[in-house]
Amino acid sequence: MTDVASSTRRFTFSAGHRYQVDAWSATENERAFGRLTIPHGHNYTVDVTVRGPIDATTGMMMDLAELKRVVAETVVERFDHADLNADPLFRGKVPTTENIAIVIWDLLAPKLGLERLARIRVFEDPTLWVDYEGA
Amino acid sequence: MSVTTPARSHRVALTRAYHFSAAHRLSTPALGPEENARLYGPCHRPHGHNYYVEVTVTGPPDPQTGMAFDLRVLDAAVERAVVGEVDHRALEDVPLLAGVITTGEGLARAFFHTLEAELPHGTLAGVVVQETAKNRFEYRSGA
Numbered sequence: 105m106t107d108v109a110s111s112t113r114r115f116t117f118s119a120g121h122r123y124q125v126d127a128w129s130a131t132e133n134e135r136a137f138g139r140l141t142i143p144h145g146h147n148y149t150v151d152v153t154v155r156g157p158i159d160a161t162t163g164m165m166m167d168l169a170e171l172k173r174v175v176a177e178t179v180v181e182r183f184d185h186a187d188l189n190a191d192p193l194f195r196g197k198v199p200t201t202e203n204i205a206i207v208i209w210d211l212l213a214p215k216l217g218l219e220r221l222a223r224i225r226v227f228e229d230p231t232l233w234v235d236y237e238g239a
Numbered sequence: 240m241s242v243t244t245p246a247r248s249h250r251v252a253l254t255r256a257y258h259f260s261a262a263h264r265l266s267t268p269a270l271g272p273e274e275n276a277r278l279y280g281p282c283h284r285p286h287g288h289n290y291y292v293e294v295t296v297t298g299p300p301d302p303q304t305g306m307a308f309d310l311r312v313l314d315a316a317v318e319r320a321v322v323g324e325v326d327h328r329a330l331e332d333v334p335l336l337a338g339v340i341t342t343g344e345g346l347a348r349a350f351f352h353t354l355e356a357e358l359p360h361g362t363l364a365g366v367v368v369q370e371t372a373k374n375r376f377e378y379r380s381g382a
Contacts, residue, residue, distance in 0.1 A: 123304075197305060198303075198304055200300060202307045203300055232253075232255050234251050235252040236251045
């Protein structure tokens with residue numbers, strides 16, 4: 105049994121989006137996505153989970169102040185009160201909850217390290233959330 | 240920008256939460272009335288809950304639509320096959336729960352098997368039943 109623990113910190117941002125495949129006509133988009141093609145927004149909640157051994161000196165798996173700083177700079181400042189469809193990360197990609205989770209993973213993995221980043225959970229609202237673990 | 244490796248499948252798990260209210264009582268046909276009352280205590284009396292059901296499906300997002308699962312399909316299946324069957328009913332009278340002792344874990348297992356037959360093969364990963372804010376039961380694929 106290794107001395108490994110997980111820590112999860114919650115972040116929030118509010119952003120606008122719409123479901124639209126640029127290559128499709130308005131009718132095709134309407135058929136595929138219904139009302140989701142209309143620009144709208146959500147209060148997103150993101151749970152970032154890191155995993156690793158507990159440091160013998162500090163008793164911490166990771167300094168949560170560092171986690172808070174990294175996620176704030178990398179994710180929250182970028183997406184809060186932003187139009188997700190206009191972000192280059194979503195060029196040619198619909199900003200679904202699924203893709204938002206993967207994009208956030210890709211933003212954080214280089215900063216936190218794949219050995220530490222364990223899971224991204226994105227809530228679009230309290231009834232819908234997506235987990236991505238880098239698989 | 241990305242640490243993408245060609246090996247990644249981008250498999251995500253998508254969870255949707257649903258709600259219903261229903262009456263139930265715990266009772267096993269294996270025991271008589273007195274033994275049932277002793278085993279289940281207050282749960283043997285007819286009562287009810289505001290249930291929350293979390294349904295998790297997994298898969299890679301479609302490269303074009305970005306969706307791992309069409310929520311309209313998921314919502315329609317869960318509403319038709321589960322919520323519409325149990326909402327404002329006595330759970331012991333519901334056909335899909337015939338022979339089920341309606342514990343939280345029993346409901347999670349029954350809903351899982353009902354939905355497994357409704358959803359595309361291999362997509363359903365798990366069902367959570369929350370009976371009260373203090374009780375949470377999970378049944379997962381392969382469990």
